[in-house]
Amino acid sequence: KAGVTQTPRYLIKTRGQQVTLSCSPISGHRSVSWYQQTPGQGLQFLFEYFSETQRNKGNFPGRFSGRQFSNSRSEMNVSTLELGDSALYLCASSLSNQETQYFGPGTRLLVL
Amino acid sequence: GENVEQHPSTLSVQEGDSAVIKCTYSDSASNYFPWYKQELGKGPQLIIDIRSNVGEKKDQRIAVTLNKTAKHFSLHITETQPEDSAVYFCAAVRGFSGTYKYIFGTGTRLKVLA
Numbered sequence: 001k002a003g004v005t006q007t008p009r010y011l012i013k014t015r016g017q018q019v020t021l022s023c024s025p026i027s028g029h030r031s032v033s034w035y036q037q038t039p040g041q042g043l044q045f046l047f048e049y050f051s052e053t054q055r056n057k058g059n060f061p062g063r064f065s066g067r068q069f070s071n072s073r074s075e076m077n078v079s080t081l082e083l084g085d086s087a088l089y090l091c092a093s094s095l096s097n098q099e100t101q102y103f104g105p106g107t108r109l110l111v112l
Numbered sequence: 113g114e115n116v117e118q119h120p121s122t123l124s125v126q127e128g129d130s131a132v133i134k135c136t137y138s139d140s141a142s143n144y145f146p147w148y149k150q151e152l153g154k155g156p157q158l159i160i161d162i163r164s165n166v167g168e169k170k171d172q173r174i175a176v177t178l179n180k181t182a183k184h185f186s187l188h189i190t191e192t193q194p195e196d197s198a199v200y201f202c203a204a205v206r207g208f209s210g211t212y213k214y215i216f217g218t219g220t221r222l223k224v225l226a
Contacts, residue, residue, distance in 0.1 A: 004155075031211070043156075043201065043216040055211050090155055099144045099205050099212040103155035 001027055004093050004104030012110045018079040021107045025072050025093030031055075032074040033101060034066060037088040046089075049074050050096070078109075086111045114139040116204050118217025126225050131189045131196070133220045137204035138183065144205040144212070145178060145185045150219075151198045159200075160187070192224045 005024045013019050025032050033056075034046040045058035049068035066076040072093075078085055088108050092101035117136045125131050135145075143164035148156035162169045162176045162185065169176050173192075178185040189196055202217040 006155075033214075042218045045214065048211060050211070055209075056213070094212075097210075099207065100146065100158065100161065101212075101214065102158060103148070105153075105155045 004091055004102055006089075006091050006104040006107050008107060009105065010108050010110075012112065013081050014112050015081055015083060017081050018077060019081060019109060020075055020077045021089055021091075021109075023074045023076075023091030023093075023104060025074070025091075026102055028095065029093035029102075030072050030096050031094045032068060032072065033092045033094075034074070034076050035090040035092065036060070037090055037106070038086075043090070046076065081111045083111050085109065114204075114213075114215050116202060116215045116217040118202055118220060120220060121218065122221045122223070124223045124225060125192050127192060127194060129192055131192055131222055131224075133187045133200055133202070133222070134184065135186070135202035135204070135217050136182075136184050137215065139204060139206055139215065140183065141206040141208075142204035142215075143207070145176070146203050146205065147174075147176060147187050148201045148203070149198045150201065156201055189222075192222075194224050194226050197222055197224045 007022045031050045033048040036044045048056040052068045063079045068074045088106045090106045091104045094101045146161035149159045150156045173190050175188045199219045201219050203214050
């Protein structure tokens with residue numbers, strides 16, 4: 001079974017721009033969670049989607065948003081990028097009613 | 113607030129020696145404890161997990177122990193090999209409102225010296 005896939009793998013943007021990242025979960029997984037990973041803050045939870053609905057949200061500003069499609073694929077969007085948004089963005093998927101999360105390879109975002 | 117303390121932050125061992133990484137959690141409602149290995153340029157990979165009704169679990173060279181009373185859990189790697197070099201994360205997980213909340217430790221960079 002294919003694992004979690006994320007596109008693009010690398011991205012360079014400038015301050016003020018917006019960016020959209022994509023995540024395809026493992027086949028059959030309906031829950032998708034997003035995390036931001038930085039050296040200083042570690043793994044920080046952004047939000048979780050299940051059946052196209054946001055089920056849980058972390059403490060990030062409204063510039064960070066997401067959505068999930070009927071095939072469980074998910075996107076996250078960051079608007080008005082700031083230098084501090086430079087990070088590895090990880091997506092993780094899980095089966096319904098299962099606590100185990102499986103991570104994708106991440107998208108490394110650099111904001112200049 | 114809820115947090116998971118992970119120690120040490122870096123660990124160097126000689127090839128063939130054992131490595132132990134320890135985590136302490138604060139949320140007593142946590143009942144699932146996965147460990148992830150993250151190699152350079154890759155996402156975290158689940159290597160072993162344990163549930164709160166089990167005290168110890170082993171899978172070949174890796175084992176995890178859980179002390180619910182003390183809110184401690186540990187990862188043990190025996191006969192370390194250079195390919196074990198990576199960053200290891202622990203997490204404490206609890207269920208709520210039909211979903212699960214993950215609190216991650218800050219990571220341990222393990223270096224296995226050949």
